[in-house]
Amino acid sequence: MNRSENSLALTYKDAAVLVGVEYRTIRAGVERGTIPTIQLGPRRMIPRAGLLRAFGVDS
Template sequence: MNKTDTSLALTMKDAAKLVGVDYRTIKLGIESGTIPTVQLGPRRMIPRVPLLRAFGIDV
């Protein structure tokens, strides 16, 4: 099983892979405030559920 299948928080690259877009699309969404992030230690991560909702995917 791939870790991104169950992770509650994702990197930009994993988030892009999950929703099928380029990671730059995720970066733009973060910069515009459309995609929320959380700080986990030294890393800025993207919560799975808000990411999916931002792309219109019901969870």
């Protein structure tokens, strides 16, 4: 788990923990385009604000 509670970009695993769903739910949302991602170097990450919007959570 990412140790920074204020990270602006999350791994798929960290995103799943943050919103309380399984990893495959995050992956499916990314594949459908309902969860946004950004490319940071070699990694595809999920912006915290976009993830929370996708799950209807006010940040």
